[in-house]
Amino acid sequence: MFEIINIKYKQIYKLIMIRRQGIIIDIQYVQGDCIFTRINKVTKQYDYLTEDINTDVIIVGGGVTGAILGYYFTKNNINAVILEKSRIAHGSTSITTSLLQYELDSNALELKSYTSIDNVIKSYKLGLKALNEIEEFINEYGNACDFKRVDSFLYTAKNLEIKEMEEEYEIRKEGGLDVEFINKENNPFSLDVKAGVSSKAGGAHFDPYKYTHALLDVSTKKGLKVYENTEVIKIQYNEDGVIAETVYGHKVKGKILIVATGYNTTLFTKRNLGIKTTTFNIATKPLNNIEDIYKNTVIRDNEDPYNYLRTTDDNRIIIGGEDINFLPDIFNEELCNKSYEKLEQRLKSMFPSLDIGIEYKYCGAFASTQDNLGFLGKDPKNKKLWYCLGYGANGILFAILGGMMLSKLYLGEVDKDLELFKIDRFD
Template sequence: MILHSGLPYSLVRYGLPFNYPKLEQHIRTDVVIIGAGISGALTAYALTNAGIACTVVDARTVGLGSTCASTSLLQYEIDVPLHQLMDKVGVDHAVKAYHACRESIDEIEVIAKKLKVKEFERKQSLYFASATKDLSLIEKEFAAREKYGFDVEYWNAAAVKRNMGFEAPAAIYSHSAAYTDAYTLTHALLQYIIKQGAAVYDRTNVVEVQMNPRSVTLTTHNGKRIQAKKLVIATGYESVQYIKEKIVDLHATYAVLSETHTQTEFWHRNCLIWETKQPYRYMRSTYDNRLLIGGRDVDFYHPRKRDKLLPRKSRELVNDFHELFPKMEFLPEFEWTGTFGTTKDGLPYIGVYPPMKHALFALGFGGNGITFSQVAAKIVTDHILGKKNELADVFSFDRLQR
């Protein structure tokens, strides 16, 4: 699947910072991970730090799937608001999911500092009502988040206008958010695990997966075999080839990045911005003083149809930006489109998939792909270590039958 097109800024700015070999021989390893994007990299990092020998393989060059097209917002908010998620999956699972995502931001910050990834910055997040009809949604969501221990403020229309400069009926201002660069973080993670003795192979396409009584055998496009005790599939939206049930709906999303500004403060503390409207639009500034806006999602049918919409969607996004900030300059310099997936409850699928013995999945679907990936890394590692993880049931495949 062609996962993106256009000019993702991370790929233009950083190019190919490291080279990785193709797999040219048969190998054995404790754990093999298919997918060298942010999900696979975070899982490999967790496994390596737990003392588990692992090998990462990817059909593409590292990071050139969805990862380089990521807009890299780090929010604990799931695409389904907390008070609605409680109705879908129960209070306990909903609250655990939200807290897990919040904690993952702290954990990614620790990782970024350890690996000296400069493209990480703590931020706040503003979730505003797109229309008056969404006022009750904001009120219910604020009450739920406050009740269950999230550091949030309720802003009425006057507070939104005073702090942000645009009109909105109400908003939730959250103190737990951040942004990073998924592409550079992925390379930093993989370089770290290589130094610890792990192996990473790209341009190595797995064409067959065979489950044995006590192991798994992978065969690559060039006939090389990988023998492992466990398999982790972290191929994102392409993982549906392994799963017989329909677990995800695919969509196309669009993003535009402005030229660099001389100013450094654009709105209140340069918080991340998103809205109640579906599909929602989102905005953030960057570490090099650019402005990013994304959204205008459509159902995904075919890459060519998705890509054909890019010029029009980019113009619409720039107009969307000027609706909120009519006096602020936004000169587009980079635009791109990518594919992402959503599930019926907004949660990813992580852990054991019963039809595939010895395999685990680390699938960070939705707008929280990076935070979900960090959650997945911990669940997968605990499972392989034989430890119980209280979040395993929250994100399990078992909920397909619930």
């Protein structure tokens, strides 16, 4: 039953998304059999908006970022509304690997031309802070999203890159992070490791669909309003605040509007935010004995583009990577299959002793920035327009930081770390 609904939904989604009255209004951002929306039943559906309403904060986008914002604003007793044009957690959130790591996409020295090493260390520490925040949420409200705190491991299988790993290790160690240098002699993995940096409790993973719904369950009980199938099509700013008009003509009045629409921001700004690529994931069938091989760790290699791996509660491995420049046609099966094939071969070569079968393959848009950080804060020219865009591989952790810092900012408390995520930092 669920299978049929899902396939039907996918087709409808594809048709609606591309054109309205002959004008391209959107791009399909997600394609394939997304593991998390396949394995989960729809836990809860929210009504669409049928009247004009008032609030303080309008959050546009009901992915994991919108839900995180909703949670922090409500926690701080601020009235907020989430408007989602399709269904909760069915955008990028349905395909995120949800491999949470404190480290950034690139190594510290690679980022030197865009930011300082001090800022990289600061970002690493903010990543750890965000991981702790998620853990605190789980401790307070229960683990309804298969959350697991694990170590994180960055490694190379190339002799040529041993020095790079040593430098990364030294920088992190000097920065006060809990790291261990791994080489051929002390390698605990069955992987071919020439050198690597292991970080104690530097990572985590969870089910993003369940996590998004868990946040909304908690927040709606405290007053957050959520509307699905409610697309915002027009925004007006005035002296008092902002009005978001929805596709059925209803108006939501607020004091500020926060863009939490993921990789699609064209309705709100002409700014070209982030460098767009497409990234691919495959998920295996449940496997035997992976904990022995995997050692409770999230793993990233040092390839370019790199591969990243995590396990799931039911003993699957999800591997991602093979990024290609945006915008390839993600309905082009041949093109996508090439990337899926490469990922499968990579996984099999990493774990030759495992009997690996692939069950899910999916891909979607991805955005990164030169300094690997997302965009959090006010538009430089419009103080009623705010952004929470978790661009980069740490999108979910940046959204947590956004939720924490933007809800405080709304109450007048400026966190100096917001500087790192400023919207106009590349102008």
